[in-house]
Amino acid sequence: MVDLVALTLRYLHIAFGIAWIGGLAYGVGVLRLALPRADPPASQGVLRHLIPIAIRYIPFAAVMTILFGAVLYLYMGVFDPTILLGSIWGLLLLSSLLLALGTFAYGTVWGIGSAKKFLTHLEEEACDHRDVVVGLQRRFNRVQIGALVLGLIIIGIMVYVGQAF
Numbered sequence: 001m002v003d004l005v006a007l008t009l010r011y012l013h014i015a016f017g018i019a020w021i022g023g024l025a026y027g028v029g030v031l032r033l034a035l036p037r038a039d040p041p042a043s044q045g046v047l048r049h050l051i052p053i054a055i056r057y058i059p060f061a062a063v064m065t066i067l068f069g070a071v072l073y074l075y076m077g078v079f080d081p082t083i084l085l086g087s088i089w090g091l092l093l094l095s096s097l098l099l100a101l102g103t104f105a106y107g108t109v110w111g112i113g114s115a116k117k118f119l120t121h122l123e124e125e126a127c128d129h130r131d132v133v134v135g136l137q138r139r140f141n142r143v144q145i146g147a148l149v150l151g152l153i154i155i156g157i158m159v160y161v162g163q164a165f
């Protein structure tokens, strides 16, 4: 018989995982390349509206992915430390949990920190800190790419765990 609890947790975990890593992939693969091609006033106008939403959307999707993943891990491991900590399955998932928490912390501190500072410059009437703004933009792009790579590694572990055990 189908385990409805596991099915629901797995569905929510994967759906939020797509929202999180898909959001990063869209930022890196589309927005990062498209926005510099627009006129500066147009791209700045878009960024003024986009950043406040993105810095709420990405952390929310990340927290929900990690939360449902952690509950699924505990549920599938029947809350038994010998399975959760004493099997390859459990240790691979525990490593993913730590990696996902690290990715979240890295993205929040560096990525969202830079995006917020960038936004304050965008909102200035006449900003004459061009070097600082370019530096923040570069750092934000680097963090997005780094978080995406870490997310893809985590997906690789997930797919391996799903196939191998």
Ligand code: HEM
Pocket (backbone or CB within 6 Å): 013, 014, 017, 018, 021, 065, 066, 068, 069, 070, 072, 073, 074, 076, 093, 094, 096, 097, 098, 100, 101, 151, 154, 155, 158, 159, 160, 161, 162, 163, 165
């Ligand atoms: C970037 C973050 C993550 C993404 C995108 C993600 C995605 C996925 C996907 C696509 C699957 C299905 C794999 C398959 O059946 O082939 C899965 C399974 C699973 N994930 Fe994640 N995951 C992430 C992080 C985590 C974290 C932090 C945990 C917590 C331990 C976790 C726990 C699980 C568990 C327990 C399964 C089921 C494994 C099994 O079938 O044996 N995931 N995840």
